[in-house]
Amino acid sequence: MDYTLSVLVENHPGVLAQISGLLSGRGFNIRSIAAGETEDPTITRIIMVVAGDDRIIDQVKKQLNRLVDVIRITDLTGIPSVNRELALVKVSSTISRRAEVFQIVDVFRAKVVDIAHKSLTVEVTGELEKVEALIEMLKPFGIREIVRTGKISIARGENSVEKTGESRVQGS
Amino acid sequence: MVVEALKREGVEVVFGYPGGTIMPFFDFMHREDIRMILTRHEQGAVHAADGYARATGRVGVCVATSGPGATNLVTGIATANMDSVPIVAITGQVPVDMIGNDSFQEADIIGITRPITKHRYLVRDVADIPGIMKEAFYIARTGRPGPVLIDLPKDVSVAVGDFTYPEKVNIRGYSPVVNDNSQAIRRAMDLVGNAKRPVIYAGGGVITSEASAELTAFARKMGIPVTLTLMGLGAFPGTDPLFLGMLGMHGMVAANHAVCECDLIIAIGARFDDRATGRLSEFAPKAKVIHIDIDPASIGKNVLVDVPVIGDAQEILQEMLKLAKPLPIDSWREELMALKRDNPLTYKQDCPVIKPQYVVEKIYELTGGEAIITTEVGQNQMWAAHYFRYDRPRTFLSSGGLGTMGYGFPAAIGAQVAFPDRVIFDIAGDGSIQMKIQELATAVLNELPVNIAILNNGYLGMVRQWQELFFDKAYAFSCLGQRTSCPRQCNGPDEGCPPYVPDFVKLAEAYGAMGIRVARPEDVEGAIREAIHSPKTVILEFLVAREENVYPMVPAGAGINEIMIG
Numbered sequence: 001m002d003y004t005l006s007v008l009v010e011n012h013p014g015v016l017a018q019i020s021g022l023l024s025g026r027g028f029n030i031r032s033i034a035a036g037e038t039e040d041p042t043i044t045r046i047i048m049v050v051a052g053d054d055r056i057i058d059q060v061k062k063q064l065n066r067l068v069d070v071i072r073i074t075d076l077t078g079i080p081s082v083n084r085e086l087a088l089v090k091v092s093s094t095i096s097r098r099a100e101v102f103q104i105v106d107v108f109r110a111k112v113v114d115i116a117h118k119s120l121t122v123e124v125t126g127e128l129e130k131v132e133a134l135i136e137m138l139k140p141f142g143i144r145e146i147v148r149t150g151k152i153s154i155a156r157g158e159n160s161v162e163k164t165g166e167s168r169v170q171g172s
Numbered sequence: 173m174v175v176e177a178l179k180r181e182g183v184e185v186v187f188g189y190p191g192g193t194i195m196p197f198f199d200f201m202h203r204e205d206i207r208m209i210l211t212r213h214e215q216g217a218v219h220a221a222d223g224y225a226r227a228t229g230r231v232g233v234c235v236a237t238s239g240p241g242a243t244n245l246v247t248g249i250a251t252a253n254m255d256s257v258p259i260v261a262i263t264g265q266v267p268v269d270m271i272g273n274d275s276f277q278e279a280d281i282i283g284i285t286r287p288i289t290k291h292r293y294l295v296r297d298v299a300d301i302p303g304i305m306k307e308a309f310y311i312a313r314t315g316r317p318g319p320v321l322i323d324l325p326k327d328v329s330v331a332v333g334d335f336t337y338p339e340k341v342n343i344r345g346y347s348p349v350v351n352d353n354s355q356a357i358r359r360a361m362d363l364v365g366n367a368k369r370p371v372i373y374a375g376g377g378v379i380t381s382e383a384s385a386e387l388t389a390f391a392r393k394m395g396i397p398v399t400l401t402l403m404g405l406g407a408f409p410g411t412d413p414l415f416l417g418m419l420g421m422h423g424m425v426a427a428n429h430a431v432c433e434c435d436l437i438i439a440i441g442a443r444f445d446d447r448a449t450g451r452l453s454e455f456a457p458k459a460k461v462i463h464i465d466i467d468p469a470s471i472g473k474n475v476l477v478d479v480p481v482i483g484d485a486q487e488i489l490q491e492m493l494k495l496a497k498p499l500p501i502d503s504w505r506e507e508l509m510a511l512k513r514d515n516p517l518t519y520k521q522d523c524p525v526i527k528p529q530y531v532v533e534k535i536y537e538l539t540g541g542e543a544i545i546t547t548e549v550g551q552n553q554m555w556a557a558h559y560f561r562y563d564r565p566r567t568f569l570s571s572g573g574l575g576t577m578g579y580g581f582p583a584a585i586g587a588q589v590a591f592p593d594r595v596i597f598d599i600a601g602d603g604s605i606q607m608k609i610q611e612l613a614t615a616v617l618n619e620l621p622v623n624i625a626i627l628n629n630g631y632l633g634m635v636r637q638w639q640e641l642f643f644d645k646a647y648a649f650s651c652l653g654q655r656t657s658c659p660r661q662c663n664g665p666d667e668g669c670p671p672y673v674p675d676f677v678k679l680a681e682a683y684g685a686m687g688i689r690v691a692r693p694e695d696v697e698g699a700i701r702e703a704i705h706s707p708k709t710v711i712l713e714f715l716v717a718r719e720e721n722v723y724p725m726v727p728a729g730a731g732i733n734e735i736m737i738g
Contacts, residue, residue, distance in 0.1 A: 009345070010344075010345060014282060014283070014286070017283070017286065018286050021286055021287055022287065025287050055472065058472060059469065059472070059473060062468045062469035062471075062472075062473075063469050065468065065469070066316075066467070066469050067345070068290070068291040068311060068343060068345050068346045069291075069345055070345050071344050071345040072345075
């Protein structure tokens with residue numbers, strides 16, 4: 001299954017390379033990775049979705065924790081959280097079929113953000129399932145290009161990750 | 173500023189090799205009284221720093237220039253990383269504004285060493301030097317130790333700045349201090365108290381944490397037999413009746429039997445490496461597992477653990493010792509002692525040719541077991557592990573994890589620099605010694621009385637052994653005497669083979685070292701004595717039985733109980 005980890009790291013050059021290198025070097029499987037600055041500009045947050053089982057994820061967390069530049073890891077899997085992904089989808093569409101695309105976009109509460117003679121670009125934000133369902137519906141029109149951010153997540157409620165998160169992983 | 177920081181860290185010796193971008197560092201060094209050992213290759217410098225660190229427990233320091241100098245360190249850094257050895261490697265780098273331009277002698281050594289260092293720094297500002305140096309030494313030696321690399325651009329190394337050495341280190345992503353583990357210790361001791369067939373499986377972590385005395389006291393108090401990994405040799409006295417020998421691929425019968433049949437395995441500072449465990453399904457299948465380790469990532473990586481105890485082995489063993497009392501496990505102990513008695517290491521010195529095991533045995537006898545032994549990798553390493561009994565920690569220095577040929581000689585140089593008065597032998601093969609033979613110059617010129625015992629069988633012996641056992645005796649490219657006139661298919665030596673290549677005695681003499689060739693068993697003792705007493709660097713070349721194998725042996729991927737006795 002897929003696990004979602006929220007990882008706070010030092011905002012240094014090379015940290016993302018190190019994390020992706022560590023995961024690939026040890027044979028772990030990353031589904032998606034999204035990184036961005038946090039409220040503290042010296043810290044970057046990385047949300048990564050990793051495939052595996054409990055034992056594999058335990059190793060992923062422990063190996064990440066060994067890195068000096070990793071400050072904190074929180075496993076958001078199973079924790080009530082808001083999960084979003086943003087996708088931009090460029091769809092083939094001549095004038096005659098535009099209305100159909102708009103209809104689908106409406107149903108998904110997505111947006112058309114660019115139109116050309118033979119294509120248009122849809123922006124969709126939502127849970128993974130919604131994004132994938134929309135892409136599925138758009139496929140018959142002919143998809144020219146998809147750009148996805150990868151999943152980002154934040155725990156629900158008042159607590160922030162820094163306060164609820166497990167600190168350094170201890171034991172198994 | 174870097175040199176000043178080395179002084180603050182109490183560094184007494186640096187191993188290195190200069191070059192363009194690191195010249196300012198060397199210029200500062202020659203005005204200071206820190207000892208600088210010029211090696212003949214950067215890999216020699218990093219292995220020497222590693223040998224120094226393993227022999228002393230202190231942080232070893234090596235220095236190289238940018239580009240090829242830095243990349244030549246890579247094997248040595250990986251070696252230290254696999255075996256958790258604290259070293260700080262300083263590399264020159266092109267000036268900051270030239271980084272990324274494919275400048276002369278530029279290599280992205282930070283990127284290259286990312287997976288093989290504990291941590292690394294690119295110094296972009298002279299003001300950061302004191303803090304980075306302080307952190308680097310702290311990270312290298314604390315927690316699970318490891319190599320830290322500092323990449324020092326030339327313009328930064330010549331820049332002037334205020335030098336204020338920080339007293340404390342505060343890294344928010346790194347805290348080697350461990351939370352309270354008293355509950356885990358109590359749970360572990362409950363398991364130990366109820367065990368009928370316990371065994372202690374200890375590794376290099378015991379040596380790193382200076383816990384040998386505690387381990388010995390604990391095992392003796394409770395009467396629990398002990399097996400050690402290759403890296404653990406010396407952590408528990410090799411001559412102690414409770415010692416079962418090394419376990420694993422070339423482990424002793426009693427040791428491998430013990431871990432297969434035990435009901436409790438107490439792992440201390442060991443990481444369940446495949447060379448120690450064999451096929452995991454056969455490894456301790458009936459046993460509960462207690463795993464004591466400072467690195468949480470080691471726990472549960474290869475083997476499921478019932479009671480993890482995270483922390484420093486010495487502190488944990490001190491606590492466990494307080495709760496220790498003799499266990500009523502006489503029949504288990506006797507079973508293992510009988511196995512140990514009935515399955516000693518054997519070889520026959522029955523021919524006019526020297527057996528390699530005999531050489532190691534004689535080195536053990538004639539040094540009274542007091543020597544520091546370093547090894548290369550392969551058969552020489554295993555015979556050094558088998559036939560020398562290590563009673564004290566930090567006396568067996570060997571590349572266990574990475575298995576680096578060429579490690580032993582420079583490591584011996586590092587150890588000899590630390591302990592000028594100790595007898596040191598590098599037990600080498602004729603293959604691996606040639607990987608770092610140029611360090612003879614380093615040893616001779618620094619008047620280091622290192623002894624190199626080459627067990628010369630004319631082969632890459634361990635490769636040849638595997639070819640004999642698993643590849644139908646087809647000695648493909650493992651013969652070091654192979655000529656163009658040789659048949660492409662060769663299954664063994666004959667009279668037409670060259671006696672030796674190269675002539676190690678001449679080679680020793682060419683470097684100003686002493687070279688002694690020994691071909692007859694009766695001359696072995698005399699030659700070893702001469703080497704021990706000589707103040708010179710000595711190469712002892714023993715022409716040994718060419719097709720001698722290392723036994724016991726468990727084939728790769730087999731269960732640890734499937735032992736070939738030979």
